[in-house]
Structures are given as structure tokens and as C-alpha cells.
Amino acid sequence: MSTAEGGGLIAVLDPDWNVGPGILNGGYLVAVVARAALEASPHADPVAVSASFVQATPPGTATLTVSPGPAGGTLAHSSVVLSGAAGPSVVAQVTTATLTAAAPEYSTAPPPSTTPVDQCLSPVDDGTLPRVGLQSRVESRLDPETWGWITGRPAEEPVIRAWVRLADGRPPDPLSLVFFADVLPPTCWAIGRFGWAPTVQLQVLVRAMPAPGWCLVEARAEEVAGGWFDSDCRIWDSTGRLVAQSRQLARTPR
Amino acid sequence: MSTAEGGGLIAVLDPDWNVGPGILNGGYLVAVVARAALEASPHADPVAVSASFVQATPPGTATLTVSPGPAGGTLAHSSVVLSGAAGPSVVAQVTTATLTAAAPEYSTAPPPSTTPVDQCLSPVDDGTLPRVGLQSRVESRLDPETWGWITGRPAEEPVIRAWVRLADGRPPDPLSLVFFADVLPPTCWAIGRFGWAPTVQLQVLVRAMPAPGWCLVEARAEEVAGGWFDSDCRIWDSTGRLVAQSRQLARTPR
Numbered sequence: 415m416s417t418a419e420g421g422g423l424i425a426v427l428d429p430d431w432n433v434g435p436g437i438l439n440g441g442y443l444v445a446v447v448a449r450a451a452l453e454a455s456p457h458a459d460p461v462a463v464s465a466s467f468v469q470a471t472p473p474g475t476a477t478l479t480v481s482p483g484p485a486g487g488t489l490a491h492s493s494v495v496l497s498g499a500a501g502p503s504v505v506a507q508v509t510t511a512t513l514t515a516a517a518p519e520y521s522t523a524p525p526p527s528t529t530p531v532d533q534c535l536s537p538v539d540d541g542t543l544p545r546v547g548l549q550s551r552v553e554s555r556l557d558p559e560t561w562g563w564i565t566g567r568p569a570e571e572p573v574i575r576a577w578v579r580l581a582d583g584r585p586p587d588p589l590s591l592v593f594f595a596d597v598l599p600p601t602c603w604a605i606g607r608f609g610w611a612p613t614v615q616l617q618v619l620v621r622a623m624p625a626p627g628w629c630l631v632e633a634r635a636e637e638v639a640g641g642w643f644d645s646d647c648r649i650w651d652s653t654g655r656l657v658a659q660s661r662q663l664a665r666t667p668r
Numbered sequence: 669m670s671t672a673e674g675g676g677l678i679a680v681l682d683p684d685w686n687v688g689p690g691i692l693n694g695g696y697l698v699a700v701v702a703r704a705a706l707e708a709s710p711h712a713d714p715v716a717v718s719a720s721f722v723q724a725t726p727p728g729t730a731t732l733t734v735s736p737g738p739a740g741g742t743l744a745h746s747s748v749v750l751s752g753a754a755g756p757s758v759v760a761q762v763t764t765a766t767l768t769a770a771a772p773e774y775s776t777a778p779p780p781s782t783t784p785v786d787q788c789l790s791p792v793d794d795g796t797l798p799r800v801g802l803q804s805r806v807e808s809r810l811d812p813e814t815w816g817w818i819t820g821r822p823a824e825e826p827v828i829r830a831w832v833r834l835a836d837g838r839p840p841d842p843l844s845l846v847f848f849a850d851v852l853p854p855t856c857w858a859i860g861r862f863g864w865a866p867t868v869q870l871q872v873l874v875r876a877m878p879a880p881g882w883c884l885v886e887a888r889a890e891e892v893a894g895g896w897f898d899s900d901c902r903i904w905d906s907t908g909r910l911v912a913q914s915r916q917l918a919r920t921p922r
Binding site: 506634 | 715716718719720722723737738742743745747756759760761763767768770771772773774775776777825826859861868869871873875876888889890891892893894895896897898900902910913915917919920
């Protein structure tokens with residue numbers, strides 16, 4: 415990310431973060447937006463990001479316009495617009511703060527029972543998923559309990575779980591969690607509703623600094639109705655701590 | 669809501685929607701923001717609203733600046749800024765569409781087991797809660813299973829449930845659901861963490877047109893940590909249908 419002449423930020427959106435030809439992953443875009451907000455913030459970490467996806471964003475040069483709001487010792491607010499060649503494509507509210515390693519006073523979200531990472535499926539090795547650029551950027555291990563749909567056995571429940579980590583070996587950080595919040599396939603695919611399922615609006619809350627190692631991501635739809643579905647996502651780090659929560663509204667495939 | 673000279677919208681924020689002296693309820697403000705977005709939209713209903721609360725909003729005259737984004741046959745996006753006397757206070761992304769009564773293809777969120785409305789507590793009658801203006805605008809019946817904290821018996825779990833309806837007798841509509849998504853006290857109060865707990869960012873998804881009658885609202889914190897807590901809220905209508913989901917990040921009382 416660099417500063418443009420006359421202010422503003424410029425990012426070159428790498429085509430390798432794609433989920434199809436010329437279609438960049440939404441979580442990647444929101445992480446870019448959150449990073450832009452951090453450049454203008456006195457705080458180090460994104461704690462809440464809400465983004466509307468107003469049109470598709472092509473790879474290539476994009477501008478990021480950050481409008482800072484009030485900033486205090488605890489948190490700062492900003493609005494960020496990411497614009498590609500065709501105009502604004504992601505419009506977001508970002509709250510930044512400084513995350514700590516403080517133990518939770520209360521936590522009700524233990525990690526779900528999950529197949530150990532070394533017994534999970536690797537989508538790259540077994541060729542069951544179409545190759546997309548994103549698989550060169552993130553390593554994933556798919557819990558076979560929730561991936562029957564890739565071999566023709568959709569589940570009763572729209573739930574998908576996988577272990578994920580960045581392919582370049584970097585440990586997870588808060589921006590990685592923002593990306594991981596939209597890294598799984600659409601939850602409706604798990605019940606056999608395949609097809610293009612664009613995210614309309616996504617909120618990600620980052621709750622703690624993640625420990626090094628694999629993160630467990632679980633996404634679940636609560637309702638598929640009237641052309642819409644939700645995806646409610648939780649992320650735990652390698653110590654089993656809840657580190658992020660997100661919810662998105664998306665369009666059901668036709 | 670009226671149109672200002674030179675464009676823009678003006679709303680008079682009624683002091684009776686308060687949750688304390690001069691402090692307006694966040695859900696009320698987000699419903700006002702959503703209504704402003706509808707004025708500029710070809711669609712009738714808010715389906716996703718994400719708002720940052722950047723500073724407190726006093727009662728009185730406020731301006732609403734709506735920046736419409738792309739609008740199509742299915743949905744429309746806009747950004748809305750609500751500004752009071754001290755400047756911008758709520759900044760939001762709003763997605764509008766037209767809700768249908770279509771039955772869900774899939775639903776995994778049946779209403780929780782709840783005390784019937786006629787056996788619940790009325791906060792106005794029994795005087796257990798401090799009177800705030802909001803209670804003149806919304807009628808509530810508190811499930812005694814989750815309100816032990818108002819009589820000195822905090823619960824183990826930060827969960828609060830209540831039946832709610834508008835006090836003026838109007839049946840619920842999508843804007844009411846946006847308001848109801850922030851109508852309960854902070855979830856951390858249920859475990860005895862009392863005090864001022866300002867919402868930082870709130871996302872509300874409206875999933876279906878609500879039937880007439882009482883709505884059931886359940887809010888639950890998944891984690892209280894490092895000065896932050898979340899409130900994950902679901903709303904069911906009188907037929908037991910899931911009609912809205914929301915999540916907010918808020919500051920834990922000191």
C-alpha cells in the first residue's frame with residue numbers, strides 16, 4: 415500500500431487472491447480496507463469492520479479513501495471506500511483499537527468438535543475442489559464431517575469447518591482473521607445449493623490476538639429464505655481461544 | 669422526517685426514546701438511519717444495516733445525509749450519516765431490498781424455550797428497573813429465567829430474553845426489528861457487570877416480514893474480554909419465525 419499524489423492510498427490488488435476468474439475474495443478486500451484504516455489510526459488493530467460489497471472489484475490498482483472519525487485513547491472510528499477501475503466497490507466502517515492478550519472474563523464459545531488437522535482433507539492434494547488463486551495464498555485442511563458436498567453427498571445442515579493458515583508461513587494476525595472470516599465457500603453449498611453466492615454485507619469482530627499456528631474456522635447458515643442466506647462464522651486460534659466472529663448476508667445461488 | 673432546504677433530510681429525535689438522561693437508544697437511531705436510506709431507495713425494506721456509533725447523539729434536530737450507491741432490481745446500497753448538534757454521530761451502510769413472505773428453504777434457529785408472555789415480568793408495573801423514556805415507546809415482558817439480575821441474582825450466562833411490541837399498538841415492521849435489535853439491556857448486566865456499556869458497532873439483518881403480535885428478542889454475549897463484549901441477538905415473530913439477527917461490539921462497564 416502506498417500514498418498517492420495528493421493524498422489517499424493506493425493498493426495493487428493481486429489477482430492471485432481470486433475465487434474465480436477476475437473475482438477477488440471478499441475477505442481479502444476487507445482486510446485491505448482494514449489495513450488502510452490502520453494507516454490513519456493511532457491504534458494498531460482492527461476490532462470491528464462492517465463492509466458493504468456494492469460491486470465486484472477487479473484485480474489491479476485500487477484507491478482507498480479513509481475518512482477518519484473521532485479517535486480517543488481506547489478506540490478510533492473511520493469510514494473507508496475502496497474503489498477499483500469501475501468506481502467504489504467496498505464501503506466500510508472500521509473501528510480500530512489495541513488488542514491485548516487478556517484472558518476472557520467470560521467465554522461461551524468453545525471450539526466445536528473437529529477432525530484433527532492431520533486427518534483432514536487437503537483440497538490441493540486431492541483435486542476435489544476447482545483450483546482458484548486463493549489456494550496459493552491460504553492453506554486449508556477441510557473437516558471431512560462438513561465437506562461431503564464436494565464428493566456428491568450434501569449435508570442436512572449448512573455448516574462448513576476448516577483449519578486455515580497463510581501459505582507464506584506468516585503466523586495469523588488480526589488482519590488475517592478479517593480475511594479468514596470470508597475464506598470458506600458459501601455455507602449454502604454444504605446443503606447442495608451450489609452456484610455464485612455474492613456477499614452483500616459482512617461484519618467482522620476481532621476479539622483477541624491469535625496465537626501462532628492453524629486457525630479453526632466454522633461458518634454456519636441459520637436461515638436460507640427468499641433469495642438470501644446468512645453465514646455466521648467463528649474463528650478459534652491454535653490454543654482454542656475464540657479470536658473472531660463474523661456474520662454476512664449473501665444472495666442464494668439461482 | 670422532512671427534506672431540508674438544499675436537499676438532505678431532517679429528523680427531530682424525540683427525547684422519549686432515551687435510555688438515560690439525554691442518551692438516545694442506539695436501535696432507535698439506527699432505525700432512523702435505515703428510514704432515511706429507504707427515502708432514497710427503489711426498495712421498501714432494510715435488509716442489512718451496519719452502523720458505527722462514533723459519538724453520543726443528543727435529542728433534537730438531526731440531519732441525515734444519504735449517499736446512494738448502486739441500485740438494481742434486487743437490492744440497493746447506500747451510506748448514511750446521522751449528525752446531531754455536535755457533528756456526525758452514527759455512520760452506517762444500509763442495504764435495502766423488498767422482503768417477501770416466502771417460507772424458508774432452511775432454518776436452524778427455532779425460538780428458545782421461553783416463559784409465556786402472560787407469565788413474564790412487566791418492568792413498568794413492578795418498578796424493578798429504573799424508568800427511562802424508552803419504556804413509554806416499547807412494551808416489554810421479561811422472561812424471569814433471564815432477569816434474576818434485576819433482583820440481585822445475576823446468572824452464570826450472559827443471556828437476556830424478552831417479548832416486545834411497540835407501545836402505540838402498531839404491528840411490527842422491518843424498521844421496528846432494527847430498533848428491537850438493540851432494545852434489551854447490555855448482555856453483560858445479566859452476569860452482574862453493571863454500568864454504562866456503549867455500543868461501538870452494530871449490524872442488523874432483517875430476514876422476513878414479521879407477523880403482527882409480540883416479538884421475542886434474545887441477546888447473548890459469547891465473550892467478555894479485554895474491555896469488550898459482544899451481543900448476538902435473534903428476533904422471532906409471534907408465529908415463531910426468525911425475522912432478524914444482529915451482532916454488536918460494545919465496551920464493558922468499568
